[in-house]
Amino acid sequence: MATGASRADRTRGRLLVAPPFLFALLLLAVPLTVIVLFSFWSQDFLTLDRTFTLANYREALTDPLYRQLLFRSVWIAATVTAVTVILAYPVAYFLSFHVPPASKGLWLFLITIPFWTSYLIRVFLWKVILGFNGVLNTTLETLGLIDAPLSWVLYNATSVVITLAHAFAPFAILPIFVALERIDRSLIEASRDLGESRLTTFLRVTLPLSMGGIVAAILIVFIPTVGDYITPRLVGGPDGLMIANMIQTQFLRLNNAPMGAALSVLAMLSVGFVAAIVVLGLRRVAGLGR
Amino acid sequence: MKRPIVELRDIHKNFDGEQALDDLSLDIAEGEFFSLLGPSGCGKTTLLRTIAGFEQPERGTLTLDGKPMEGVQANRRPTNMVFQSYAIFPHLDVARNVGFGLRRSRLSASEKSNAVEEALQMVGLGGFGKRAAHALSGGQRQRVALARALILKPRVLLLDEPMSALDRKLRETMQDELRRLQRQVGITFILVTHDQEEALIMSDRIAVMFDGRIAQVAAPGELYLRPASRRVAQFIGMMSFLPARLRGREIEVDGFGRTDVSERQAPGGLKDGPAEVGIRPEMMSLLSEPPSQGQRAASGRVSEVTYYGDMSYYAVMLDGTDRTVTVSMKNLPGGVTAERGEAVTVSWDPGSLMIF
Numbered sequence: 001m002a003t004g005a006s007r008a009d010r011t012r013g014r015l016l017v018a019p020p021f022l023f024a025l026l027l028l029a030v031p032l033t034v035i036v037l038f039s040f041w042s043q044d045f046l047t048l049d050r051t052f053t054l055a056n057y058r059e060a061l062t063d064p065l066y067r068q069l070l071f072r073s074v075w076i077a078a079t080v081t082a083v084t085v086i087l088a089y090p091v092a093y094f095l096s097f098h099v100p101p102a103s104k105g106l107w108l109f110l111i112t113i114p115f116w117t118s119y120l121i122r123v124f125l126w127k128v129i130l131g132f133n134g135v136l137n138t139t140l141e142t143l144g145l146i147d148a149p150l151s152w153v154l155y156n157a158t159s160v161v162i163t164l165a166h167a168f169a170p171f172a173i174l175p176i177f178v179a180l181e182r183i184d185r186s187l188i189e190a191s192r193d194l195g196e197s198r199l200t201t202f203l204r205v206t207l208p209l210s211m212g213g214i215v216a217a218i219l220i221v222f223i224p225t226v227g228d229y230i231t232p233r234l235v236g237g238p239d240g241l242m243i244a245n246m247i248q249t250q251f252l253r254l255n256n257a258p259m260g261a262a263l264s265v266l267a268m269l270s271v272g273f274v275a276a277i278v279v280l281g282l283r284r285v286a287g288l289g290r
Numbered sequence: 291m292k293r294p295i296v297e298l299r300d301i302h303k304n305f306d307g308e309q310a311l312d313d314l315s316l317d318i319a320e321g322e323f324f325s326l327l328g329p330s331g332c333g334k335t336t337l338l339r340t341i342a343g344f345e346q347p348e349r350g351t352l353t354l355d356g357k358p359m360e361g362v363q364a365n366r367r368p369t370n371m372v373f374q375s376y377a378i379f380p381h382l383d384v385a386r387n388v389g390f391g392l393r394r395s396r397l398s399a400s401e402k403s404n405a406v407e408e409a410l411q412m413v414g415l416g417g418f419g420k421r422a423a424h425a426l427s428g429g430q431r432q433r434v435a436l437a438r439a440l441i442l443k444p445r446v447l448l449l450d451e452p453m454s455a456l457d458r459k460l461r462e463t464m465q466d467e468l469r470r471l472q473r474q475v476g477i478t479f480i481l482v483t484h485d486q487e488e489a490l491i492m493s494d495r496i497a498v499m500f501d502g503r504i505a506q507v508a509a510p511g512e513l514y515l516r517p518a519s520r521r522v523a524q525f526i527g528m529m530s531f532l533p534a535r536l537r538g539r540e541i542e543v544d545g546f547g548r549t550d551v552s553e554r555q556a557p558g559g560l561k562d563g564p565a566e567v568g569i570r571p572e573m574m575s576l577l578s579e580p581p582s583q584g585q586r587a588a589s590g591r592v593s594e595v596t597y598y599g600d601m602s603y604y605a606v607m608l609d610g611t612d613r614t615v616t617v618s619m620k621n622l623p624g625g626v627t628a629e630r631g632e633a634v635t636v637s638w639d640p641g642s643l644m645i646f
């Protein structure tokens with residue numbers, strides 16, 4: 001009888017997960033398999049050669065152009081992540097520790113306001129701010145602080161970093177905020193009581209206990225930024241282009257889907273690799289709060 | 291009395307206009323096991339947190355070990371606290387929790403680990419150092435919190451309802467152990483509790499608090515036998531109250547009749563007019579035979595019996611009144627018992643009446 005009941009439970013469980021499972025299969029597993037398959041094929045002008053080959057990977061890993069784009073993507077994403085998380089932490093901390101509980105909801109709401117406009121519009125906005133005749137340059141010129149417009153603020157890696165950091169800030173603030181909210185305040189008092197100052201309490205208690213939120217923030221920012229396409233395209237200029245731009249070029253302009261697929265797989269692998277290091281590394285740090 | 295180690299003078303604290311501590315003054319002697327006892331919300335935790343340095347009073351002074359504490363942060367005070375939630379650091383193992391406060395000491399690494407092991411042994415957790423914080427039971431968490439505070443040898447140890455999260459048996463064990471530990475280390479303990487039984491069992495002295503004020507400070511026996519007010523009497527132990535009228539030294543009590551009383555039975559003094567008389571359950575008994583010569587007795591009817599194993603409580607409605615008194619009787623073999631609804635005679639001792 002017990003087994004009968006548990007079998008019924010299991011059936012019901014399967015029925016419950018079936019729709020999301022099919023959804024995930026259709027939208028995630030199938031495209032992923034197709035991409036991986038493509039990366040081992042080759043393109044001969046207009047025909048697709050379906051014989052297995054590693055040529056795409058060989059080319060991707062030896063051609064300095066691809067390598068440079070891949071490294072730059074990881075590098076820009078890492079910088080964006082660092083900038084975003086370092087700026088997000090104090091905001092999340094302030095929200096959690098210094099905003100009265102009654103107004104926390106309002107503050108969170110204000111933080112999400114930028115999301116009411118589309119990502120594309122926000123990127124254009126930065127173009128307007130950072131451009132040659134943009135808000136930043138005209139303001140500085142009017143104030144007499146500079147003679148000629150600054151050229152290093154747009155169409156390079158810096159502008160990509162600024163734009164992406166802004167776009168992803170709320171994604172970083174929220175998980176850190178949640179982690180800080182979950183810290184039992186009596187732990188912080190206990191640390192003060194045991195002789196630690198505000199600063200050492202932060203380092204020994206608050207920071208290690210919010211590490212879960214930091215790891216989440218890092219992954220949430222890093223993973224999508226490595227493959228970001230719009231921002232480098234619009235504000236990146238030639239020095240700010242990233243791997244996604246090349247993947248797009250391969251697929252749509254050069255009509256070389258297998259090469260694009262190989263680059264996609266490599267980009268995914270590097271993201272996975274870096275993410276794994278971050279997760280394992282920071283877990284370690286969190287355990288060493290001694 | 292030795293010089294007080296904790297001196298509180300006219301302490302005032304309010305939260306958004308709500309008075310949590312109201313002109314409170316208190317001295318606590320060195321080496322005492324002192325309890326703050328009162329109903330929930332009376333300000334016990336606030337008082338403890340004021341001593342620890344987590345709340346700043348708007349007015350009044352606090353002196354610890356002869357030093358004024360104004361502007362001294364919690365991490366610089368000679369106190370340590372056992373939090374109600376125990377506040378065990380979840381990211382650290384037991385040894386690192388206990389040794390947390392030793393970082394700033396000048397001990398070497400091996401001296402520190404010896405001190406940690408010693409502290410763990412003191413609370414009966416020898417060898418538990420490597421245990422993860424989340425793998426501890428409620429009682430073990432409390433012991434870790436205790437070891438973590440005691441390892442720093444504070445002048446005053448503050449305990450905020452440390453037993454409230456434990457089940458009854460464990461609570462009794464921990465009460466014994468805490469008392470033993472206090473005698474062993476000789477540190478001043480200040481225990482916050484809302485459980486009058488716990489306060490009576492453990493303390494050298496008890497401060498009873500109501501509404502942010504101290505109602506009475508006394509040793510357990512005195513508190514029980516000589517409560518300073520009706521409210522204290524009602525809070526500590528069980529007491530029955532009867533309306534009465536006082537004229538000079540003579541009092542007429544509803545259901546009991548007339549008797550002479552003395553000045554020391556009336557904490558507020560003997561004032562002619564209506565009064566209230568309180569009496570403890572063990573100061574009365576149910577009689578099996580008519581009262582002897584000179585014995586005072588009243589008749590009534592049992593309205594409720596509460597069985598406690600070793601003893602029973604009888605609520606007796608006194609004849610000619612609408613008041614009940616509660617009488618306790620040991621359940622001795624062949625002793626007096628009564629059923630609900632039975633007519634009984636209650637003997638009482640005039641000297642044990644309290645007049646409010």
Ligand SMILES: Nc1ncnc2c1ncn2[C@@H]1O[C@H](COP(=O)(O)OP(=O)(O)O)[C@@H](O)[C@H]1O
Pocket residue numbers: 305306308309310328329330331332333334335336337
């Ligand atoms: N941080 C706080 N903010 C607002 N009110 C508080 C705060 N802490 C305590 N109080 C209020 O002060 C009074 C005393 O509280 P507390 O000291 O916790 O009582 P107890 O420990 O005796 O139960 C209560 O009315 C409580 O609501």
Ligand SMILES: [Mg+2]
Pocket residue numbers: 334335336451
């Ligand atoms: Mg309390």
